[in-house]
Amino acid sequence: MSGFAKPWLWAWIAAGAAFAATLGLTAGRGAGELAYAAMSFGAFAAIVGMGQMLVITLGPGNVDLSIPACMTLAGTLALKVMGSDPGTAWLGLAVALATGLGVGLANFALIWLLRLPPIIATLAASLIYQSLAIWSNRGLRIKPPEGLADFATGRMLGVPNVAWVALLLALATWVMLERSVWGRWLLASGQNLRAARLAGVPVQAVRAATYVAVAVFAALAGYLLASFSGGAALNMGAEYLLMSIAVVVIGGSSIAGGNSNVPGVLGAALFMFLVVSMLNSYGAGAGVKSVLTGAIIIAIVIAASARRSRP
Amino acid sequence: MNHDDNAPVVALTRAARHFGPVKALDGVSLSVAPGDCLGLVGHNGAGKSTLVNLINGTFGPSAGEVTFPGGAEGVRSVFQELSLCPNLTVAENLRIAHPNLKGFGWRRAARAEIRESLDRVFPGHGIDPDAEVDSLSIAQRQMVEIAIGFAPRGGRARLVILDEPTSSLDAGIAEQLLSHVTGFCAAGGAVIFISHMLGEVFAVASRIVVLKDGRVVADRPADDFTRSGLVDAMGHVATEAVAQQAARSEPGAVVIHTPNGLEARQGEVVGLSGLAGHGQAAELARLYFSQTSDWRAGRAAQAVFVAGDRPRDGVLPLWSILRNISISVLPRDAKRGLVDRAAESRLAQEWKARIGIRTDDLDNPILSLSGGNQQKVLFARALASDAAVVVMDDPMRGVDVGTKQDVYAMIRAEAAKGRTFLWYSTETEEVCQCDRVFVFRNGAISAELTGAEITEERILEASFEMQEAS
Numbered sequence: 001m002s003g004f005a006k007p008w009l010w011a012w013i014a015a016g017a018a019f020a021a022t023l024g025l026t027a028g029r030g031a032g033e034l035a036y037a038a039m040s041f042g043a044f045a046a047i048v049g050m051g052q053m054l055v056i057t058l059g060p061g062n063v064d065l066s067i068p069a070c071m072t073l074a075g076t077l078a079l080k081v082m083g084s085d086p087g088t089a090w091l092g093l094a095v096a097l098a099t100g101l102g103v104g105l106a107n108f109a110l111i112w113l114l115r116l117p118p119i120i121a122t123l124a125a126s127l128i129y130q131s132l133a134i135w136s137n138r139g140l141r142i143k144p145p146e147g148l149a150d151f152a153t154g155r156m157l158g159v160p161n162v163a164w165v166a167l168l169l170a171l172a173t174w175v176m177l178e179r180s181v182w183g184r185w186l187l188a189s190g191q192n193l194r195a196a197r198l199a200g201v202p203v204q205a206v207r208a209a210t211y212v213a214v215a216v217f218a219a220l221a222g223y224l225l226a227s228f229s230g231g232a233a234l235n236m237g238a239e240y241l242l243m244s245i246a247v248v249v250i251g252g253s254s255i256a257g258g259n260s261n262v263p264g265v266l267g268a269a270l271f272m273f274l275v276v277s278m279l280n281s282y283g284a285g286a287g288v289k290s291v292l293t294g295a296i297i298i299a300i301v302i303a304a305s306a307r308r309s310r311p
Numbered sequence: 312m313n314h315d316d317n318a319p320v321v322a323l324t325r326a327a328r329h330f331g332p333v334k335a336l337d338g339v340s341l342s343v344a345p346g347d348c349l350g351l352v353g354h355n356g357a358g359k360s361t362l363v364n365l366i367n368g369t370f371g372p373s374a375g376e377v378t379f380p381g382g383a384e385g386v387r388s389v390f391q392e393l394s395l396c397p398n399l400t401v402a403e404n405l406r407i408a409h410p411n412l413k414g415f416g417w418r419r420a421a422r423a424e425i426r427e428s429l430d431r432v433f434p435g436h437g438i439d440p441d442a443e444v445d446s447l448s449i450a451q452r453q454m455v456e457i458a459i460g461f462a463p464r465g466g467r468a469r470l471v472i473l474d475e476p477t478s479s480l481d482a483g484i485a486e487q488l489l490s491h492v493t494g495f496c497a498a499g500g501a502v503i504f505i506s507h508m509l510g511e512v513f514a515v516a517s518r519i520v521v522l523k524d525g526r527v528v529a530d531r532p533a534d535d536f537t538r539s540g541l542v543d544a545m546g547h548v549a550t551e552a553v554a555q556q557a558a559r560s561e562p563g564a565v566v567i568h569t570p571n572g573l574e575a576r577q578g579e580v581v582g583l584s585g586l587a588g589h590g591q592a593a594e595l596a597r598l599y600f601s602q603t604s605d606w607r608a609g610r611a612a613q614a615v616f617v618a619g620d621r622p623r624d625g626v627l628p629l630w631s632i633l634r635n636i637s638i639s640v641l642p643r644d645a646k647r648g649l650v651d652r653a654a655e656s657r658l659a660q661e662w663k664a665r666i667g668i669r670t671d672d673l674d675n676p677i678l679s680l681s682g683g684n685q686q687k688v689l690f691a692r693a694l695a696s697d698a699a700v701v702v703m704d705d706p707m708r709g710v711d712v713g714t715k716q717d718v719y720a721m722i723r724a725e726a727a728k729g730r731t732f733l734w735y736s737t738e739t740e741e742v743c744q745c746d747r748v749f750v751f752r753n754g755a756i757s758a759e760l761t762g763a764e765i766t767e768e769r770i771l772e773a774s775f776e777m778q779e780a781s
Contacts, residue, residue: 179649181641188638191627197605198616198624199692200639204605258629 007252008264014250014300015267018274022281038273039159040228043166044221046269048240049247050173051217053265054210055118056248059190059257062118062207064214066107067244068237069126071222073133074099075232078223079142089148093223100219103129104212111211112204118211134234144227152227162224166266169217174262186210190257243272250300318380319344320470320501321366325375327525328361330679335361337525338375343470343503348496350516350533351505353545354711356669356681358525359505363388363472366503385469389460389476393452397445401425401455404444409464428462429454432491433484449479449620450587450737457488461495470501475682477511478708479619481587481737482771489515507683507711508738509538521545542712566700566731569598572756573749575731577699580722582745582765583735585774590754591735592619592704598733599702608642615639615693619705619735625689626677633659633673636691643697662691666721667714682709690718694725701725703734707741719744739767750774 019038023031048067055064077099078092103125110121143149154161177183185206188196197203221240226232249255250271251264275296279289319342328336336358343349353359364370365377367388379386395404402421406412412421422440429436433454444452453476460471473492477485485508492502492515506512512519512533519536521529521544529536529544536544563577571594575581583591595616602614618625627635637644637655644654659673666687670680677685686709693701701722707715719741722732736742748765750758750773758773 175649179652181645181648181650184634184638184641184650187630188627191629192623194623195618195625195627196638198599198618199627200603200608200612200615200696202604202606202608205607254629258627 008261008267010300010303011251011264011267011271015271015274018271018278022274022278025281034274034277036155036158036160037277038270039163041273042266042269043160043162044225044228045240045243045247045272046166046266047169047221047224048218048244049251049265049269050170050262051214052244053248053251053253053260053262054173054186055214056245056253056255057186057190057257057260058207058210059193062190062210062257063245064107064122064211064218065119065241066103066122066126066129067214067218068239068241069129069133070100070103070215070218071225071237071240072232072234073103073129073222074219075222075226075236076133076137076234079144079226079232080136082142082145082148084143084145086145086147088145089151092145092148093220096219096223097216100216101212103219104215105208107215108208108211112208130234133232137232137234141231141233143231148227149230152224162228165220165224166269169220170262170266177260177262182206182209187258187260190259192258246297247272250297320379320381321386322378322380323362323365323372323375324378326365326372326377327374328365328370329373334525336365336372339522339525339527340375341520341527341530343501345469345499345501346496346517348492348502348504348515348517350512350519351503351522352507352509352512352519352541353522354683354713356684357522357545357711359522360474360681361525362522363390363474363503363505366470366472381469385466386472387460387468387470388472388474389456390474393449393456395444395452395456398443400441400443401438401447402440404455405459405462405464408459409462411465424462424464425455425458428458432458432461433487448587450481450484453479454484461491468495468500470503471495472503472505474505475507475709476504477506477508479587479705479737481774482739483586485511507709507715509541509712512541513538545711545713563729567598567733569594572759573598573733575700575733575747577731578726578729579747580726580732580734580745582742582748583733583751584739584742584748584770585751585757587737589751589774591751593754594751595702595704595733595735602700612639612696612698614700614702615696615698617689617693617701617703617706619703619708621682621685621689621708624704626685628678630677631674632663632668632670632677632680632688635677635688636662636673636695639692639696658695659691662695666691666694666717683711683714686710687714694721699729700731700733703732703736705735705737707736707738715741739770742770743767 019034022034052064052067055062074096078096081095082088082092107122107125110116110125111118151161156164185201188199188201189203189206193203222237225236247265247268250268252261253259253264275293276289279292284292322342324340325338326336327338339362351359365372367386396407402418402425405421405425406417425440429438436454438447438451438455447455457476461468476488480488489511492504496502504512504515516533519531519533519541520527523545565574566577567573567575573594583595585591599614599616603612627638633656636659640658641650644651663673668687669684677688680688686706690706726732734745742748743765745765746761748760748770749756750770752774760769
């Protein structure tokens with residue numbers, strides 16, 4: 001297990017390289033701004049990525065494709081309840097998290113009761129969540145309460161507040177995975193569900209909790225993103241579908257389950273933003289940018305899996 | 312017996328294989344000639360599987376050499392860990408071992424070849440060449456694997472290595488295999504027969520080689536060994552009588568009663584017997600699932616399970632030995648939901664010593680252990696818990712004689728403390744250690760035996776009754 005025991009290192013090296021390549025063009029000017037922007041935007045990818053990581057850890061076939069819809073629904077409902085009124089930030093947070101809880105339970109109910117493959121269950125359910133968001137939003141663009149907007153775009157000790165939130169969440173996730181009984185249960189279930197069950201792990205409770213956790217993470221990201229960008233939009237979650245899966249894989253977690261990696265997700269989230277800004281600063285057009293981003297992700301996934309399959 | 316004029320099929324000269332600091336094989340010289348049936352015995356981790364891997368070329372020797380005077384064609388291995396592809400049919404699995412089978416109609420040829428080989432080794436086997444392997448019982452899979460080993464596959468089998476071939480076969484099927492091996496060697500084939508069932512080794516082997524700590528400690532004709540002499544050579548004092556001598560506690564209240572009629576009392580060791588694949592394993596799994604929950608795990612589990620089919624039911628392959636031992640007791644030792652890592656490491660060290668897991672470092676991956684040692688880890692996992700009921704699904708597959716005796720004694724001691732054991736085994740010898748035995752036939756209980764009624768004859772009688780009547 002040693003030797004390449006730190007797969008998260010690669011994500012951070014890649015992020016560093018993209019950072020350096022961007023600054024190479026400007027001869028080092030704007031380093032602080034670039035780092036700040038990467039931390040702001042990376043925070044949202046990191047939060048949903050950690051949720052997706054927990055689900056992917058459950059083993060082959062487990063993935064949550066309802067993350068974008070859940071973000072949109074949570075952001076929309078929270079902003080609607082708050083209605084731009086001051087002092088309602090906590091109420092909005094509670095609504096967002098409750099939305100996440102509901103979405104997670106609904107997803108797992110489909111998977112467990114109807115025995116649908118998670119990929120189908122979450123994708124189909126996401127159409128419903130998205131429709132609910134459209135129905136409740138009706139084209140309104142409600143601004144977040146001023147205090148909340150200030151928090152979401154503000155900073156502390158030079159680091160964006162949203163990055164602090166992501167960092168705290170990462171710490172909690174790491175402790176849960178590496179030190180708690182639940183974490184051991186999750187990792188055991190992801191390696192061999194039947195063996196875990198026969199070793200006394202309450203596997204259905206572990207799966208349920210994981211699907212709820214990913215939805216709550218997505219809801220939190222939706223709430224913060226809506227507050228950060230001055231209101232909820234119906235397509236606000238769209239880019240986080242591929243993003244959430246890409247940061248897990250680039251971060252060094254095993255796509256086959258049973259193995260996860262919190263620091264890697266953080267590094268990969270920074271990398272995903274930096275690679276786009278690198279291409280931007282080199283003046284790549286929208287089409288070229290998409291092609292190159294896709295190619296870079298594929299290259300990294302291939303490199304990562306080649307590294308792992310070495311004996 | 313005189314094959315001196317024949318060139319050996321394989322010859323090892325001071326062959327050694329090291330894995331880091333571990334000397335799995337430490338200078339072994341050995342040759343196998345046509346017509347030889349070599350019995351290879353030794354403890355778990357003595358180097359038997361490493362020797363096999365050297366001969367079949369999985370890896371090369373670190374020192375010394377392995378030569379095949381007549382070429383390496385026709386050298387076959389049948390592995391201890393079943394190695395068939397579960398999603399393919401029996402015939403398709405033959406094709407994997409026989410790459411020259413190609414072109415139109417290869418399926419027909421493959422079907423015919425595997426059927427013929429199965430018929431030859433296991434007459435009346437009842438296995439359909441078109442059945443997918445994962446629909447077969449573990450015994451049937453082992454039969455298929457053996458049949459593939461002996462199949463011609465475009466040439467001729469000259470040396471077949473059988474690594475624990477009978478570990479999931481019942482007595483009747485094992486007998487068929489042994490007589491086939493005898494015939495195969497008489498016709499000039501060579502076999503290396505690895506088994507912890509010393510009776511089988513004596514039944515087929517013309518020569519016995521004893522491995523201990525990676526070295527050959529004895530290499531003599533089988534007739535020169537006695538059973539106890541062989542056990543002594545392996546380096547473990549025979550303690551066969553201990554298990555029987557241990558005081559059998561008075562059974563207490565009934566703790567388990569299933570709709571099928573299976574009953575177990577507190578402090579009792581209950582055996583499940585009968586021919587392999589007659590519903591014993593399914594009954595045990597049902598029983599275990601009914602005693603535990605998918606949704607809750609209290610601080611102390613009501614029941615624990617010892618798997619026999621390690622890759623499917625037991626081992627958590629990405630983890631260390633330590634984590635594999637502790638998984639079932641985590642809630643008991645946890646503080647506020649966090650794993651007590653000091654207690655975990657103490658527990659693992661204690662069990663490493665008690666059950667003799669051969670490793671330098673419990674943080675090594677579980678898959679670095681030999682099969683028998685992985686099985687010890689699964690025993691440690693179950694016995695370390697406080698569960699009142701221990702369910703064991705043919706748990707001694709690939710475990711050496713010495714460890715078996717230790718585990719029998721441990722089971723007796725734990726039963727005396729009031730734990731209940733449910734023990735399915737394909738070995739009649741193990742079933743005879745039980746206080747009460749249920750014999751299964753076609754998924755139902757055909758006999759319940761207690762005390763002096765538990766004999767090999769009575770068990771066999773109850774296993775076969777229907778077939779005789781019809």
